[in-house]
Amino acid sequence: MNMSMKDWTISLLFTSVLTAIIANFFQNDISIMESIPGVLILSSIAFIGIFIAKIVPLKVPAVVYVALTGLLLASPISPISDPIIYYTSLISFTAPLTVVGTLAGIGLDFKAFMSQSWKMIIIAVFVFTGTFLLQAVFAQVFLTVTNAF
Amino acid sequence: MEKAPQKTTIIGHLKENYRLYAIAFGIVLIAELIGTIQFSVGSALIVLYPMLFAIIISIIFGKDVLGFLKKKETKKASQLVLVAISPFMAKIGVMAGSNLPELVNVGPALVFQEFGTIGTMLFALPIALLLGLKREAIGATSSTNRDKDYGLICSKYGANSPEARGSLSIYIIGFLIGTTYLGLLASIVASFDFFHPLALAMASGIGSGVMMAAASSTLATIYPAYADQIVMLAGMSDMLSAITGIYFTLFISLPLVNKMYAWLEPKIGRRGKNKNISHSKSAESRVSQ
Known part of the structure; x- marks a missing residue:
């Protein structure tokens, strides 16, 4: 992402941070004050992950570093795992998502979508059905084989 | 050719994007007010989340339907998806x-x-x-x-x-x-x-x-x-x-x-x-x- 960390931080503040707190209130009845630590922790993890993505030259999507940072900080080896797990547990995973849908929807090229042929729309449905179903079959088989339920 | 400003201040950043942030915030609010809706069709439970409503509302408000947002803001919004999904x-x-x-x-x-x-x-x-x-x-x-x-x-x-x-x-x-x-x-x-x-x-x-x-x-x-x-x-x-x-x-x-x-x-x-x-x-x- 060719965005400066400063721009990134401001953007995050005015999109996810703000709306996740609001969404958490509407969806889960968790007061704004109670949500703030959790949202800030998640945002800080995101910040660290994006920063790592910027300095590591590997071609891996930045969100991967974000998830790995979260994983590491919340794993048993982390000295701060307890507060991180506690405060972020107050934030439901759907709370930060509403704004993601909003931005994706605003960014969608609806004209280009409408200009697609109906054949391609049918094919798209099969593409997504195909990968979902076959992944589910494979997952089911390997979960059963490795006795992991 | 579009070129991002080299150095932005917080004020500059907000001046450039306040409309997008405000509209996005408004859409989130509407979507959250609608809330989560679930109903059964046969034995399948259909769940509609605020995120889904947000997508639909924002397409309607977007540049191709009602045109509340300009092309530049649309572009910015797709960039921001990756920022917003990181938490x-x-x-x-x-x-x-x-x-x-x-x-x-x-x-x-x-x-x-x-x-x-x-x-x-x-x-x-x-x-x-x-x-x-x-x-x-x-x-x-x-x-x-x-x-x-x-x-x-x-x-x-x-x-x-x-x-x-x-x-x-x-x-x-x-x-x-x-x-x-x-x-x-x-x-x-x-x-x-x-x-x-x-x-x-x-x-x-x-x-x-x-x-x-x-x-x-x-x-x-x-x-x-x-x-x-x-x-x-x-x-x-x-x-x-x-x-x-x-x-x-x-x-x-x-x-x-x-x-x-x-x-x-x-x-x-x-x-x-x-x-x-x-x-x-x-x-x-x-x-x-």
Whole structure:
């Protein structure tokens, strides 16, 4: 992402941070004050992950570093795992998502979508059905084989 | 040529983007007020999340329908998707970290289910050929055609190739169809009561954060006892897809879809349509430029 960390931080503040707190209130009845630590922790993890993505030259999507940072900080080896797990547990995973849908929807090229042929729309449905179903079959088989339920 | 300002102050940043932030905030508020709606159709529980309403409302407000937003803001918004989704990915990371033994336990299955990605072509290529598509079908059905896959097809076949046009179509359609449809698909498949919730969770990770979110939040509502594990596994599966995705497309999916095409096309491909297709080709390639 060719965005400066400063721009990134401001953007995050005015999109996810703000709306996740609001969404958490509407969806889960968790007061704004109670949500703030959790949202800030998640945002800080995101910040660290994006920063790592910027300095590591590997071609891996930045969100991967974000998830790995979260994983590491919340794993048993982390000295701060307890507060991180506690405060972020107050934030439901759907709370930060509403704004993601909003931005994706605003960014969608609806004209280009409408200009697609109906054949391609049918094919798209099969593409997504195909990968979902076959992944589910494979997952089911390997979960059963490795006795992991 | 557009050029981002070199040094931005906070005020400058806000001046440039305040409209986008304000409108996005308003849409989030409306979507949250609508809230989560669930109802049953037969034995399938359909769950509509605020995120889904937000997508629909923002398309309506967007530049192509009501035109509340300008083209520049639309562009900015698509850039911001990656910023805005990062706290969600952080949350998934935390959930995975706090359930590490569980994750290790299902690790092998999590890795192997990635091979299910070839389901795109197994299901969609025959349909594409029956509908009369030619080489477009290769690009369209080789993967779910997210950003990176489309880039890969372009660099391999050229941006004006039929393969790239097919890929671009699914890329464009994929977001809207993928996000709204995947949640629905998850409900329907769950209602068969055939797959374990965790298997469905892993299947939700198809290399797009938004789609994974749609499918896994639906599954989490259907199986509240597994909610945390579902979201965690869907997220981890999605992360794996994000890392391995283009290599998988390059080394496994594309060779396979080409073989399948060579085998199936003479059998079920439609004949005598070449004129038509080369005509629509030139029209489409103008659009994609």
